[in-house]
Amino acid sequence: MLEIKNLTKTFYKGTVNERTALDNISLSLKDGDFVTVIGGNGAGKSTLLNAIAGVWQPCSGSIKLGGKELVGLPEHKRAKYLGRVFQDPMMGTAPDMMIEENLAIAARRGKCRNLKWMIGKIEREDYRELLKILELGLEDRLSSKVGLLSGGQRQALTLLMAAMKTPKLLMLDEHTAALDPKTAAKVLELSDMIIQENSLTALMVTHNMKEAIKHGNRLIMMDSGKIVLDIEGDEKKALTVEELIARFTAKSGESFAGDRALLG
Amino acid sequence: MTAFLESLLRALPGSAAQGLIWGIMAIGVYVTYRMLDYADLTVDGSIATGGAVCVMLILGGVNPWFALVAAFAAGAIAGLVTGLLHAVFGIPPILSGILSQLALYSVNMRILGKSNQAVSVDKYSLILSSRENMHAVLICAVAIAVLIGILYWFFGTEMGSAIRATGSNPNMSRSQGINTNRMKILGLSISNGLVGLSGGLLAQYSGAADVKMGQGAIVIGLAAVIIGQVIFGKLFRNTAIKFLSVVFGAILYYIVISIVVRLGLSPTDLKMFSAILVALFLALPSIKESIKSAKMMRQGKNA
Numbered sequence: 213m214l215e216i217k218n219l220t221k222t223f224y225k226g227t228v229n230e231r232t233a234l235d236n237i238s239l240s241l242k243d244g245d246f247v248t249v250i251g252g253n254g255a256g257k258s259t260l261l262n263a264i265a266g267v268w269q270p271c272s273g274s275i276k277l278g279g280k281e282l283v284g285l286p287e288h289k290r291a292k293y294l295g296r297v298f299q300d301p302m303m304g305t306a307p308d309m310m311i312e313e314n315l316a317i318a319a320r321r322g323k324c325r326n327l328k329w330m331i332g333k334i335e336r337e338d339y340r341e342l343l344k345i346l347e348l349g350l351e352d353r354l355s356s357k358v359g360l361l362s363g364g365q366r367q368a369l370t371l372l373m374a375a376m377k378t379p380k381l382l383m384l385d386e387h388t389a390a391l392d393p394k395t396a397a398k399v400l401e402l403s404d405m406i407i408q409e410n411s412l413t414a415l416m417v418t419h420n421m422k423e424a425i426k427h428g429n430r431l432i433m434m435d436s437g438k439i440v441l442d443i444e445g446d447e448k449k450a451l452t453v454e455e456l457i458a459r460f461t462a463k464s465g466e467s468f469a470g471d472r473a474l475l476g
Numbered sequence: 477m478t479a480f481l482e483s484l485l486r487a488l489p490g491s492a493a494q495g496l497i498w499g500i501m502a503i504g505v506y507v508t509y510r511m512l513d514y515a516d517l518t519v520d521g522s523i524a525t526g527g528a529v530c531v532m533l534i535l536g537g538v539n540p541w542f543a544l545v546a547a548f549a550a551g552a553i554a555g556l557v558t559g560l561l562h563a564v565f566g567i568p569p570i571l572s573g574i575l576s577q578l579a580l581y582s583v584n585m586r587i588l589g590k591s592n593q594a595v596s597v598d599k600y601s602l603i604l605s606s607r608e609n610m611h612a613v614l615i616c617a618v619a620i621a622v623l624i625g626i627l628y629w630f631f632g633t634e635m636g637s638a639i640r641a642t643g644s645n646p647n648m649s650r651s652q653g654i655n656t657n658r659m660k661i662l663g664l665s666i667s668n669g670l671v672g673l674s675g676g677l678l679a680q681y682s683g684a685a686d687v688k689m690g691q692g693a694i695v696i697g698l699a700a701v702i703i704g705q706v707i708f709g710k711l712f713r714n715t716a717i718k719f720l721s722v723v724f725g726a727i728l729y730y731i732v733i734s735i736v737v738r739l740g741l742s743p744t745d746l747k748m749f750s751a752i753l754v755a756l757f758l759a760l761p762s763i764k765e766s767i768k769s770a771k772m773m774r775q776g777k778n779a
Binding site for chain 2: 294298327
């Protein structure tokens with residue numbers, strides 16, 4: 213499904229601040245893979261997702277999704293194939309627009325936006341049904357401005373919007389990190405459900421080792437722009453936090469400075 | 477006192493007519509400033525461009541209605557240029573507007589041939605004129621009703637909503653497949669088209685196009701947007717009615733202006749007055765906030 217080859221991204225090239233965020237990364241995802249990505253601050257996790265989303269173009273390498281080369285395409289053209297939920301709950305929705313308008317905008321991802329009136333009766337009913345899945349009562353607040361919702365509600369809505377057009381790849385970028393523990397658990401549960409029901413291929417970045425072990429069928433760990441661990445199948449099912457730390461230390465030759473990664 | 481009120485009342489139709497014409501311009505400002513979150517300074521130039529194109533076409537024998545359409549188009553092109561400067565060449569919003577505005581001065585001079593070009597209502601069948609204010613008010617009111625109807629429809633369509641989403645959250649818009657650059661260009665074109673149209677109406681109303689007629693226009697537009705929002709913002713939530721509140725803001729602005737002029741303010745001081753007025757309304761939220769926190773502090777001390 214996703215085929216990344218020799219992907220490299222260096223920021224501030226040729227200056228004293230030069231920093232290699234992605235160092236010749238290769239990664240291959242099968243259809244239906246749910247991969248959790250873990251690593252310390254600055255390991256390159258979010259950079260990897262940004263590279264796939266097309267926030268900027270990489271220095272070299274190739275990103276193929278379903279056989280189609282993404283490198284060179286601008287961000288809005290890649291959106292057709294991708295669904296994305298950001299760490300910041302403010303990033304994924306338009307606060308000045310209503311809940312139904314946000315959904316309607318997501319429903320047209322990858323389509324040409326012309327002079328058709330956006331929301332009709334039938335569509336409104338569809339959205340109401342869709343929002344019921346979240347069990348947050350949003351189905352009764354279709355015309356509320358999204359800016360009035362809480363962070364958790366906005367993340368749940370963003371998740372729904374990202375999965376709406378069945379993306380070829382769903383990218384969750386620490387999407388529960390800014391939420392309180394209870395809401396985070398709820399949003400994670402929703403993510404699991406949506407990924408399973410639509411059998412989506414997904415990449416989930418997290419700081420939390422327990423989460424990374426609990427969710428998905430495969431785990432990769434990143435460090436200084438490289439993938440240092442790649443564990444899947446039964447081996448991943450049997451994984452514990454202690455073992456993960458031990459394997460990381462053995463691999464990188466340094467102790468895992470996972471300040472936040474150890475918590476939770 | 478009664479004499480003052482009488483003269484004010486007599487001036488009311490004139491204020492209303494001017495308010496309505498500038499109201500169209502203010503709707504244009506609303507589209508960029510509020511919907512697109514883009515402080516566009518092109519308008520000072522594009523309003524004069526609209527006026528100039530309109531007057532020159534009428535002098536050349538073109539139907540005044542068609543001349544208005546051309547004024548819209550000319551304004552839209554000005555907006556397009558600003559949009560391209562920003563979206564394609566990455567020039568910051570304020571600067572791209574200033575550059576267009578500057579260039580438009582020369583363009584407007586070229587169109588007019590001299591700094592002021594009169595078009596007499598006696599010689600040409602103009603749509604409206606300051607000689608018949610009630611008639612002008614009627615024409616403008618109908619025009620605004622039609623315009624708001626069209627804009628309400630447009631900003632409810634897929635394309636119009638994409639423009640609104642771009643202004644509200646460009647990150648989200650791109651990740652939902654919206655070409656935010658294209659939407660900014662489109663929004664700026666529509667906005668400046670409306671400004672050009674208002675310039676065309678203004679030139680017909682006052683019987684002349686002047687290369688300086690747009691000086692400070694952005695401040696009047698902002699005044700209308702902000703006054704409309706502060707006074708009517710709580711009442712109106714619907715998008716169509718929000719456009720209307722901007723027009724009310726413009727009318728209110730012109731009524732206030734006509735009051736202060738009658739109270740003895742010199743016309744040359746008006747720009748100063750407008751600037752203070754807009755600054756005041758813009759400062760209102762933070763003034764409210766500091767009064768509130770001062771109150772809380774006092775309460776805290778007494779507790």
